[in-house]
Amino acid sequence: MAHLHLHLLSDSTGETLEMIAKAALAQFASVEVERHFWPMVRSQQHLDRIMGTITRYPGLVLYTLVNDTIRDNLEAACAEAGLPTVSALDAVTDPLARLLNQDKMHRPGRQHVLDDAYFDRVEAIQFTIAHDDGLLWEEWEDAEIVLAGVSRSSKTPTSIYLANRGYRVANMPIVVESPPPPALFNLRHPLIVGLTTSPDRLIQVRRNRLLSLNQSPQTDYVDKERVEREVRYARRLFADNGWAVIDVTRRSIEETAAAVINLYNERQARLVNDPDAVGGIKPI
The missing domain is CATH 3.40.50.1370 (Aspartate/ornithine carbamoyltransferase)
Known part of the structure; x- marks a missing residue:
């Protein structure tokens, strides 16, 4: 070497x-x-x-x-x-x-330099931290991007990365037993992006997380059948609502964030010509 x-x-x-x-x-x-x-x-x-x-x-x-x-x-x-x-x-x-x-x-x-863009970025970071993991859902209309996904699908780190780029981001965990708040399905201003991953990769990430916390990895949280059901439920939810979808299985946080920014820019360009064009984005 x-x-x-x-x-x-x-x-x-x-x-x-x-x-x-x-x-x-x-x-x-x-x-x-x-x-x-x-x-x-x-x-x-x-x-x-x-x-x-x-x-x-x-x-x-x-x-x-x-x-x-x-x-x-x-x-x-x-x-x-x-x-x-x-x-x-x-x-x-x-x-x-x-x-x-x-x-x-x-x-x-x-x-x-401490210009307007700097203070906009600081405001975006503060907003994103305050709206992490489903918090303050009644303010999601003020977000530019809302990320949704099952636990450990990189929602929070991707949100923080995007916030450092100046985007106001909220994120929402998708849980089979606890449907998202109705407000999520009525948002008009933010771009909603679903993050999905392969069940095997998700199990690996979750197991490593449990071990890092000195907790037993023998729980439903990493049960293969349960995890597969979670992923299917999330994907069906994304498809039924026509939300953009990004598969993060083999993507770094930076790559995922770049894909989200591309989707956001594409949507903004469409909205210039058609203010009602909020959907129609293919999965990545």
Whole structure:
């Protein structure tokens, strides 16, 4: 197995840099990566301290630095040490600068500025947390997206991920013995999406959950026949109401959220031309 020291330098929180590194590393198998994370690098003194570690553990240096002096000094020091450097955003910002005929603003962390979008995202997170697991169903009309699914079908983590993208989300557990509140069937504003999964995968997830809580896995919660009945009931409910359906069996939370966003955008585009077009979305 290959071993890599990956140095991530950012003049802000480093969130963007970490996502880029994660996406790139996903393309390679059998690699043991040791990350060295350096956020808020905004002075030469800070860079000098970091270079000691970088040269001690040589590897790839990935950075997002807008200060030209610090960038130049980092590249010069790495070149002297024979280490490769990559500016993670230049491949996008340089063509943009040429197309827009504008100079880059050289302002660190500008994507995290406290603008209206930031406060909208905070409001979305607060709404989503307050409307988790069927809570405050009488306010679901204020949601943009409502997720429904049986227990452990990734409703809550998908909701939180979507909230971090700025969507107000509520989620509702589907339980055979306890039908959803009637309000769910009369919603007009939110997109309702049913999350389904294979019974075998659901049993595995539930059993792992019980074990993590030091509880016995020998319960109806993981009984194969019961779980299959739950999944059939949920799928029939989704189909009878014409709700969009996403199978999360082999999807990560990010992939599920991306599919939900695509459905939401498609629906919004249809509503521009036809305000009554709220259904008609095929399962994914």
